[in-house]
Amino acid sequence: MTIIARRLAGHLARGLVMILVVATISFFIVNNIPGDPMAARYEKLIEQGMSPEAAAQGVKVLYGFLPTGTLWEQYTDYMSGLVRLDLGVSVSRPGTPVLDVLGEATKWTVLPVLAGTLLSFLVGIVLGVYAAIKRTGKLGDALAISGSLLHGIPQYVLAMLLVVIFATLIPILPADGPVDILFEPGFNAGYIGSLVEHAVLPVATYALSAYGGWILAMKSSVVTVLGDDFILAAELRGMKRSIIFRYIARNAILPLFTILALSLGLLLGGAVFIEKIFNYPGLGLLLINSINDRDYALMGGAFLLITVAVIVANIVADLFYTVIDPRVRSGEEAR
Amino acid sequence: MKRLAAAVTLLGLATVTACSGGSTTQSGSGGGGGLFTTIDVNRPGLDAAAPPNPYNPKGNSFSAFNAMKIGWVKNHLTDPNQALPGIAESWEIAPDNSAITLKLQPNAKWSDGQPVTTEDVRMSIGIAYTQGSTAFSVTPGAAGAAAEVTVVDDKTLKITQNMDNPSPKFARGVLDTTVLPSHVWKDVLPADFWDKLKTARGEGAEAEKAREEITALGQKVLAFAPAKDVSAGPFVLERVNPGEALLVKNKHFYNAANVAPAQVKFLNFTGNEQIWNYLTAGKLDHSGFVAAPTDVMNRIKQAPGNEVIKGYSPVAVGMGFNQSKKPYDNVHVRRGLAYLINRDEVTKVASPEGGTPATTTTGIHQKAAPAWIGDTVGQLEPYKPDPAKAEEEFKQAGLTKKDGKWTLSDGSPWKVSMTAPSGFSDWISAQENIKSQLIKNGVDAEVVTVADYPLYLEELAAGKYDVGFWLMALGPAPYDIYQRLYGASNGWTNVAGKVTHAAPGKGGNWMGGPEEIEVEGIGKINPGELTAKLNTATAEEAKPIMTQLAKAANQDLPVIQLWDYVNNQFVSNSRFTGWPHDDEILRLGTGVLASGVWIQLGMVKSKQ
Numbered sequence: 009m010t011i012i013a014r015r016l017a018g019h020l021a022r023g024l025v026m027i028l029v030v031a032t033i034s035f036f037i038v039n040n041i042p043g044d045p046m047a048a049r050y051e052k053l054i055e056q057g058m059s060p061e062a063a064a065q066g067v068k069v070l071y072g073f074l075p076t077g078t079l080w081e082q083y084t085d086y087m088s089g090l091v092r093l094d095l096g097v098s099v100s101r102p103g104t105p106v107l108d109v110l111g112e113a114t115k116w117t118v119l120p121v122l123a124g125t126l127l128s129f130l131v132g133i134v135l136g137v138y139a140a141i142k143r144t145g146k147l148g149d150a151l152a153i154s155g156s157l158l159h160g161i162p163q164y165v166l167a168m169l170l171v172v173i174f175a176t177l178i179p180i181l182p183a184d185g186p187v188d189i190l191f192e193p194g195f196n197a198g199y200i201g202s203l204v205e206h207a208v209l210p211v212a213t214y215a216l217s218a219y220g221g222w223i224l225a226m227k228s229s230v231v232t233v234l235g236d237d238f239i240l241a242a243e244l245r246g247m248k249r250s251i252i253f254r255y256i257a258r259n260a261i262l263p264l265f266t267i268l269a270l271s272l273g274l275l276l277g278g279a280v281f282i283e284k285i286f287n288y289p290g291l292g293l294l295l296i297n298s299i300n301d302r303d304y305a306l307m308g309g310a311f312l313l314i315t316v317a318v319i320v321a322n323i324v325a326d327l328f329y330t331v332i333d334p335r336v337r338s339g340e341e342a343r
Numbered sequence: 344m345k346r347l348a349a350a351v352t353l354l355g356l357a358t359v360t361a362c363s364g365g366s367t368t369q370s371g372s373g374g375g376g377g378l379f380t381t382i383d384v385n386r387p388g389l390d391a392a393a394p395p396n397p398y399n400p401k402g403n404s405f406s407a408f409n410a411m412k413i414g415w416v417k418n419h420l421t422d423p424n425q426a427l428p429g430i431a432e433s434w435e436i437a438p439d440n441s442a443i444t445l446k447l448q449p450n451a452k453w454s455d456g457q458p459v460t461t462e463d464v465r466m467s468i469g470i471a472y473t474q475g476s477t478a479f480s481v482t483p484g485a486a487g488a489a490a491e492v493t494v495v496d497d498k499t500l501k502i503t504q505n506m507d508n509p510s511p512k513f514a515r516g517v518l519d520t521t522v523l524p525s526h527v528w529k530d531v532l533p534a535d536f537w538d539k540l541k542t543a544r545g546e547g548a549e550a551e552k553a554r555e556e557i558t559a560l561g562q563k564v565l566a567f568a569p570a571k572d573v574s575a576g577p578f579v580l581e582r583v584n585p586g587e588a589l590l591v592k593n594k595h596f597y598n599a600a601n602v603a604p605a606q607v608k609f610l611n612f613t614g615n616e617q618i619w620n621y622l623t624a625g626k627l628d629h630s631g632f633v634a635a636p637t638d639v640m641n642r643i644k645q646a647p648g649n650e651v652i653k654g655y656s657p658v659a660v661g662m663g664f665n666q667s668k669k670p671y672d673n674v675h676v677r678r679g680l681a682y683l684i685n686r687d688e689v690t691k692v693a694s695p696e697g698g699t700p701a702t703t704t705t706g707i708h709q710k711a712a713p714a715w716i717g718d719t720v721g722q723l724e725p726y727k728p729d730p731a732k733a734e735e736e737f738k739q740a741g742l743t744k745k746d747g748k749w750t751l752s753d754g755s756p757w758k759v760s761m762t763a764p765s766g767f768s769d770w771i772s773a774q775e776n777i778k779s780q781l782i783k784n785g786v787d788a789e790v791v792t793v794a795d796y797p798l799y800l801e802e803l804a805a806g807k808y809d810v811g812f813w814l815m816a817l818g819p820a821p822y823d824i825y826q827r828l829y830g831a832s833n834g835w836t837n838v839a840g841k842v843t844h845a846a847p848g849k850g851g852n853w854m855g856g857p858e859e860i861e862v863e864g865i866g867k868i869n870p871g872e873l874t875a876k877l878n879t880a881t882a883e884e885a886k887p888i889m890t891q892l893a894k895a896a897n898q899d900l901p902v903i904q905l906w907d908y909v910n911n912q913f914v915s916n917s918r919f920t921g922w923p924h925d926d927e928i929l930r931l932g933t934g935v936l937a938s939g940v941w942i943q944l945g946m947v948k949s950k951q
Contacts, residue, residue: 042802043795043798043801044797044798044800045797048796048797051800053933054814054817055658056385056933057416057817057933058477059477059512059516060823060826061477062477062480064475065474065475066474066475069473069474069558069562069564070400072558072562100401101393102562102565103565103567104566108392109390109392112392112585184586184617187584187586188587189584189586189587189589190378193582284613284614287611287613289585299795300795
């Protein structure tokens with residue numbers, strides 16, 4: 009068995025156990041969240057003018073979708089369903105499988121967060137290298153300060169700032185929703201243009217808030233590599249600056265790839281505030297709504313999905329590191 | 344590598360260029376009649392995957408736009424049965440309220456061109472039974488339940504009321520029923536449904552089983568997903584994404600010629616802030632009531648074209664006491680607090696645009712009160728701010744004042760602890776204001792906020808709070824008004840006319856008031872039983888009962904009525920005009936979007 013296959017098997021086994029543990033914990037936490045969703049629904053119907061008897065009957069029918077039996081029976085049903093990838097049925101969307109609801113919401117989270125993360129990664133590492141090389145100059149300082157500043161601003165503040173600037177003061181971009189409904193969905197310029205237009209501010213928020221971290225991490229990594237003997241040797245041998253630059257970048261970027269893989273794992277759960285501000289219908293917004301609706305099955309499913317994403321990202325990061333860093337491979341082989 | 348990148352770039356450009364030609368199918372801004380933009384203020388969070396099913400809580404069915412009711416019940420002060428035409432062009436209510444005969448719109452058609460028939464209405468009534476409604480209930484002996492549904496001819500239908508336990512709002516219950524296409528929904532109900540219903544109305548194990556089967560059908564109804572929307576309303580659902588829903592004009596609608604907009608766009612929202620943003624940006628042509636602080640309200644009004652139409656909303660808010668807890672079991676404490684709270688000030692701070700300070704506590708909205716209890720309103724104690732009277736009441740309750748602060752009779756400290764759910768900004772502002780008013784008068788007070796409304800209701804029902812806010816006066820029907828004070832929250836449960844009383848702290852009885860009250864000038868009354876009588880009383884029979892209950896509520900103060908809500912409707916005159924200003928049609932039935940009714944009846948006109 010190769011080193012990678014061995015590591016993969018070990019990771020998968022550990023990951024599976026972690027998923028089961030997390031599923032168990034989240035099941036019991038979610039099912040013990042206080043609050044009476046039936047009373048809230050009843051009050052809502054009464055406020056809308058429904059008679060008390062009719063409202064009571066309406067609530068009774070709706071909450072027929074709630075799992076029945078003791079908590080232990082519900083747990084065993086949940087776990088056996090999980091094995092079949094059946095996460096139950098949503099109460100707030102009666103009859104709809106939780107997996108379908110999660111699938112719909114996930115795409116709206118993954119695409120903008122992925123775009124924002126990759127954009128910030130690319131810009132951050134390029135400018136990070138530059139900031140390290142020019143660290144004694146004004147431009148290097150300015151880049152480092154911009155990184156610290158943006159890294160320090162909370163995501164939701166940045167989001168609101170962008171809304172104020174680009175949707176209110178200079179109204180050139182939409183501040184809410186994923187796409188204009190007036191465009192026929194499909195592979196046409198109008199629809200794609202609208203999708204992109206609506207994604208600009210959320211993506212910019214993700215990118216700007218993450219950019220600071222990348223530039224600072226890359227700068228620090230490059231500065232460490234710059235002091236290594238092989239760089240000095242390359243300079244003494246009179247190599248071209250572009251080749252030296254490649255040496256530096258390749259070695260300095262290794263730890264950042266690990267962070268990138270982990271960031272991608274966190275992307276599913278990291279968008280709660282942004283999606284709320286931009287009314288973007290992703291997993292974060294779904295999670296907030298499911299808590300408000302006390303939709304236990306949906307809440308549990310969302311928590312589980314976020315956890316699985318982090319576990320998978322950890323596995324991918326580790327394997328990726330094994331592939332790209334020969335030192336890790338040779339260390340394993342030497343054992 | 345560079346060549347590959349260049350090739351990919353060129354290919355991408357070519358694809359986008361090719362697609363940008365004829366395949367862009369933007370519907371434009373409304374093709375003639377214009378685009379009407381609104382929100383479903385009752386239901387936050389659009390769900391693109393939800394079916395066009397009016398019974399599904401997330402269903403992409405918008406009442407009065409692509410879902411029709413038999414009639415659109417009005418917001419009348421006292422008569423619950425007044426309505427505007429919906430699928431029924433007209434109706435006749437028997438003088439003794441024993442039956443309603445519906446005449447359907449002669450030209451009503453579904454969006455697929457099929458005519459709307461009495462069979463559609465009959466099947467919709469069957470569906471309503473599975474969900475529970477005032478008129479169509481399987482609970483044996485339920486007040487105002489229908490007895491028979493008879494098809495008279497292809498456009499006429501007669502529904503009789505079970506006169507064993509009649510209700511004055513029977514006709515309202517019938518009219519407020521959504522009509523569905525039987526050719527789409529026919530398989531949802533089993534073939535033997537009406538036989539099952541007959542069995543369910545009986546007694547014994549078989550009837551119980553039939554009732555359970557009908558209730559179980561309710562889940563099938565909720566989950567039913569028609570392949571496409573078939574609407575008898577002025578619009579039909581075209582498509583939905585998680586941010587917006589698009590409806591287009593239904594050319595088969597019976598009054599299509601008078602429907603102004605060509606398209607309707609529903610915007611998604613998850614909280615009030617988003618609605619405020621839409622309104623301040625002038626994006627919405629109409630929005631139903633949404634609470635807004637003064638500064639936001641001013642910004643909304645300043646947006647070009649915006650107008651706020653104010654009307655009657657049969658809802659009030661009261662400060663409810665948990666009488667299981669001391670010292671709130673003592674009426675003099677409750678009265679003393681009422682004399683310390685300046686309701687004008689509270690309303691000015693908490694809900695200046697959305698509320699009118701309550702003139703006194705009657706349990707009825709001040710606008711409807713004169714119609715129900717006449718001159719009695721003027722005879723009731725108004726509880727105007729009066730610290731001297733408050734002191735007198737507190738002394739009668741045995742409270743003592745030490746170093747300027749009121750303490751309990753045993754000398755231990757007293758703090759009025761008020762609880763509100765997070766996000767209810769008007770309630771929290773009101774409680775903060777009351778707190779400062781009480782502290783100024785020597786009564787220690789605090790405001791506690793809890794995470795959200797479901798948690799608030801659970802803990803309130805469990806009797807965990809001393810004082811909480813409570814929606815009340817939910818008209819127009821007298822029973823609905825008073826069951827908020829003398830219903831389950833105060834121990835009385837009314838099932839099919841049989842009234843039972845639960846002890847304080849049990850069965851949701853968080854108010855914990857006494858089962859009988861000695862009312863000055865009336866004598867001993869059981870307010871829960873009197874309230875239950877309202878469920879079957881005619882308007883004239885209800886008036887003396889309501890007078891007794893108003894006096895009881897005013898004297899005993901299970902709640903202090905703080906403000907009566909005002910129905911603020913937000914409209915924009917930029918693209919459409921003709922908005923009605925009539926109180927009675929600003930609020931129209933359960934979950935109904937009023938602007939849909941205004942549009943389908945031809946009141947709203949396009950400016951384009």
